[in-house]
Amino acid sequence: MYKPSYQPGNYPHGQEYVKQWAALGSWFLGPKAENIDVFNNLAIEAFKGHANFRKNYFPTDSAYITPDITATDAYESEKKQLEQELATMIEQLKNSTPIFSVRFEGHMNWDTTMPGNLGYLAALLYNANNVANEASPVTTPYEIEVGNQLCEMLGYKFTESKPDPWGHITSCGSIANIEAMWACRNIKYYPFCVQKALNESKELAGAKNFEIYVPRLQSKQKLVDLCNWDLLNLDIDDIVAIPDEVINMCNGITPDDYSKIVDKNNLASLGWWKFIDLYGLENGPVVLSPMTNHYSWPKAAIMLGIGQENIIGIEFDENARMDIKDLKTKLDNCLKTKTPIISVVAVIGTTEESAVDPLADIVECRNEYKKQGLNFAINADAAWGGYFMTMLHEPTTNRRKSVAKIPVFPLSDYTTRHLLSMRDADTITVDPHKSGFCPYPAGSLCYRNGSMRGFIQVEASVVYHQGVDPSVGVWGIEGSKPGAAPAGVLLSHRDPEAMELLKAIGPDTLINAFAVNLKGNTDLKVCNDINFEVFRRLSHTNPHENIMRVPLILTSSKLKPLIYGKAVKQFKKRLGLPANTDGELGFLINTVMNPWVAELQKIKQVGSIFRQTVLDAIGMITDEPDIHRFVSPDMITDTGDLFGDHLPMFTMPAHQYHAIAKFNVPDQNAVTLIQGKYKEQSQLSSGKRLPIIFGNSKKSGLQNFLEDAMNEAIDMNFFVGMPSATNKPFLTTKVKVLDIPHRNHFDMTLTDYPAKLTYFMYGENGNAYLSHNMSMRPDVHQVVKLDKKPADVPDILLELGIDVTINNLEGKPLYIDGKIVDPLQLKEYTISYLSTDGIIAQSTIYMTNDDAKVWFDAVDE
Template sequence: MKEGSRRKKLSQTGSSRLFRYLIPEEIASLLPQHGSSKELNLVRLGERNTETTPVDIKALFLGPKAENGELAEKMLLQVFRDYIFWRRNFHPEDMSAIQPEEQTSAEYQRLVARFQRELFMLLGELKADIPFYSPRYIGHMVADISLPAMVGYLATMLYNPNNVSWEASPITTLIEVEVGRELAKMLGFGNMPQELARTWGHITSGGTVGNLEALWVAKALKFLPIAVRFAAQELNVTGLTASRARIPLESMRAWDLVNLTPTETLDLKDQFIAAYTGAHPELEPQEAVAEAVQQLKAHNILTLGDQAFFSRLRGEDSLNTPVIFASQTMHYSLQKGAGLVGIGAGQVISIPVDKYYRMDRGLLRQALYEALEMQRPVIMVIGVVGSTEEGAVAPMYELVSLREEITEQGLSFFLHCDGAYGGYMAACFRKPSGELRSLAEMQKEYGGWPTSEVHQSFAALGAVDSITVDPHKLGYVPYPAGAVVFRDGRSKELVAQEAAYALGGRAGHPNEIHLGKFILEGSKPGAAAAAVFLSHRVVPPDQGGYGKLLGHTAKIARKFYHRLLLLAQSIQDDFIVTPLVLPDTNIVDYCFNLANNDRLDIMNRFSQRLYQELSIHPESPVQTRSFIVSHIEFSYANYNPEILKSFLEQKLGVKGDYFVSSKELKQRLSEGWVGCDDEIMVFRTTLMNLFTLEEAWGAKDYIDSFLEEIPGLLRKARAAL
């Protein structure tokens, strides 16, 4: 084999190993030197899923005591030296801009001294930050970052790619799309490259932007059929049909159009473009498509705005105000996002939770049928997989089933899953091939986790329309690294915006990859995508990689839960401690009370005193806290009060009638009542740290060490009341 041919084959093979889920044409669009031959395709398909290196948790993190410090230092030094080599060998004929004599000048040395002084001041201040790396931190949804993520981020940060434009990030753009495909596979949207190429996923700054993009797309999708009808009339395109019944488009009312399924809506758009292209053979195909898309865009709701769009719908075409249904435990970003995209935060209707703090399917079904009866469009239904307060997993399988049921009755909606926290736990449920694991196999490996309901919910993720997932949470990746993934990649075209400067001043071709055109954010770090990418290469997002890590955290959470019950038995004469529910993921919530106290206000004051000993205090060094937890307040206004009243009475010995609304609390206080409150203080422990079951002191692990401190802290809190 000639040297040139050998190099080309090696280059193709290297690219195929780097981008396992991109099709060859996509690689060629940004890296034409790698070609798009059938040979490349065969190499790629033959290399998928061949690496089976066992995952050793202790090799993946710096360690609570920086035990892997030498390893990390070596890798970071290798990264920096490699980067220096790259700089020095890019056109080595160029002269140096900084001469040795300039580096010894007084001005140079003074600035270096100032740089060092300010750096050490910064490093000193950072020591007062939160020790997220320690198993003693069991508070919010933050933990240590993995070594692959750290090294991948810092390595790519030096190159400073901006993933909004292919010209500013030819490699990391492909990396980000590859990461989106890997996440799509983990979440159940497909297995093979050609399947995954039909999805669309990318890195965001966090779950908030991921949820906002889902809202943005869902709104555009909901009202797209109406835009198609107007565009077809203007361009004289006839013969279009919609829905499985193939109903003529011109005979459908606005209500019928907004209740096409997401797939039917996108099929209608494709049908419209194909019909216009076929009717204009005098135009180049790409030109005809561009004209059809431009006309469609001129009529869509994102272009016209709500007032202009809805003002054209009169008489039988008039529509009532659209709504969104989401769980009471939804993240605040959903209401924020609804306001930003013009749906209105007030149109996000919360569905109460059941006794497991999951969205109540029965109440959702009732709300949907009421919307159907009132002919009120439902833009989205949102299920939360890993709620921020309880880690609860919504019954996604029931939401999927309910959508199928009510679609038959004439009401359709976009189904979104907010898996910003819990989404990565999908890795536990997937084999390297992408196939779903059995419940029995998982429960055997993970100590009884997951429950049947949780297993069914993760199995159903492949049927939803979009999912938000945050690598910077359970992916152990540095901020910012959220992500959003859409099952049908055609949806990204609905929010496309051209920017000539970002495209290099030229039109693209069908297989060319752009990020900035289809996303909400502008400039964004390629380093974040690279951090996720390298993490996935070392720790695959399946049962043998992230599944091993996150399944371990689920086991830790169950151990914490059961040991908390043992603590409750040992102190029951003086104090009450009870968990909310058996955890769905790796978050355990629990409450404290004094024995024989039936007043909610006293319980909350007692809990607040205890929390002062287990939280960060601005006037005390963080080192003064043995353990750090977090807390939340379950308010009467934002939770199902009947569920919480029952919990108070049955588990904590508090009269349920003491839990009241803010309005009633104010009234009762004015009348001299005692005992009431409109919130319940709940302790939250997030068990993300993979070293929690290691020995902390003697033979005791960190859970034992934490729970052994609790009785003394309870007595101190009681004395302080």
């Protein structure tokens, strides 16, 4: 458990706090399900609407699930089984990754908007399949409308002088990227089959003199006269216009006639082997992409027969962005060797570093190189960064004043310039299920020139005529796909302030890549070990792991020198490592999609969690093995459960911990023996009574042996009172760790005590214990058994453990006659603590029993 840097009583509240977050409050279900009533009511309305649709569709049709059926034992049995299975699933799902929480800063997803979820649920029961219009007459137009909205958001223009842009929903960004390369590949090689058809087909004789602009010559030339190299370097807009222009030059030729003549010799029909042989091509194509490219790009190259090795990686600069100098070097080589380039990929917000490639500079490169005869498409992979364009829109007139209270993360001038250049990219991948805060599956692909999609159409003509699309399933990779996905995106987009709100809360591509190192350490392995240990503690991958013990969720990756080059050298230097050190550098990643994380107290809390985790991680790596002792605050249970409070020391690094664990002794004979020793001591007067002390029998780091014992029981020694040369263990037995409610490494940089006295309170089954939060040397290690669980303290908080403050006692040690003494001189105190929903609560604790004061030690006095 983490120890907050703030104390109860300082949590933000009041009118100013309410004003700051009011606009967000109506848009999300909320980290604590604050809007559950609103959501339930609206969801029920959506389900009622569907039920009414079923009831009123031919209302005279008879019912099939009749009262006679529902009254049978078989029906009731199946219904109960469904209820039980659903209850089991609901309980299992509670250990899912809590993406809705401000504590989740892992991957590129966060909470989804209520409009997005409600739109998805509203369409879910209709089970619309957007593969064909007849299966989705409502949701297909939804998808087309969403595609138009995305195109407009990204900067594509709808005009009367050229084909409109076009976009559609895909299941993910990977599918969109693969489709983008597929379309660009087919378009790149399309002029060859047209040239062949014009030379050989009598039906196309009227277009024999068809001319097309040749960038290398900066003039129009007859298509039939062009060499292979010029055919491979025409402009996309000119290529996709060929079908309409050729058909217009030929009397009586229909689009279907044209397709039958031309398409039989295109790449899609012949495949690579026959196509290359037919047209006498010498060099295979390549795709230029930054080394940070998503794995979907090499996957696309494999699937399309281009080959993974023909994804040519472009080196990074020190900021992990595409290095334009290296791009030009690769372009020069392709020009020299006459290697055709299908496309150059620009990543707008990389997965790990959130780097934005210099797209505007790539566009300038294309303009420069196509005059030399080298032309290519540009694919913008803006799966993460596309929605950041909402931050560049001008405010609408209906924007409420309260929106201004929402925290804004400004975009840099660099990022702004290259985001705006997306309008010049030929395709853009953007994921509404990432920065659009919509439910999965909702990736998308947008074409600058909507006619491009016709070149991956399998069943019909490549010719695209402006008008209403009969379906969206004939374009793209997917067949069946849910109509619910575009319905969710559309309702989220249609919210009156949706786009403006996204502008207000959108992060500045804030995926932060960072690492930590121990001051003075120059060993790469030690640095990597510390970062891995931090990640291990701040991640959730095991469904059987207690998610309540993971206070913050991050993710991680590695910088590979062969890929990251200058970037990894610079990173190592900043960490205090030799820049030329061989080996990969592990690093941590946090993704900031959560608007509430900007709240000041939350920033402090996250910082406190992370600092404590780093201290623990360093300790895990550097602690010397030793014997560790625990004091038991209470009798061991009949099932062998007992808590243990670690005996700390400030002067020895391996013991600089405030740690509490729940143990279990599986051997029943050992349990009986421990109970007997406890009872013997309880019968003595309080002044002579000794606690049960136990600990590991073999030397180990504290954290190592606690975590090892969670997986397998280990040998531990039990004593009555403190071990010594004369006080030998009365028992050695196997012990397992069930839970670790508290584990804090002392922060040895502290120079002052807290203002008020604080304890960690924990317990279960009506029993409650206090353990003093130690701050700095000297201090008090004190363990107290309360008479009973404090009233009004929720059981869940006691099981998790919470910090409590005794407001009328100072946080520094209490001295009497020059010695540190027990600060709890009274039998009862009022405590303050942070209760459920962040509310400051108070209760009373009682210590009237003579066995309340289990342990007191002035540590390093």
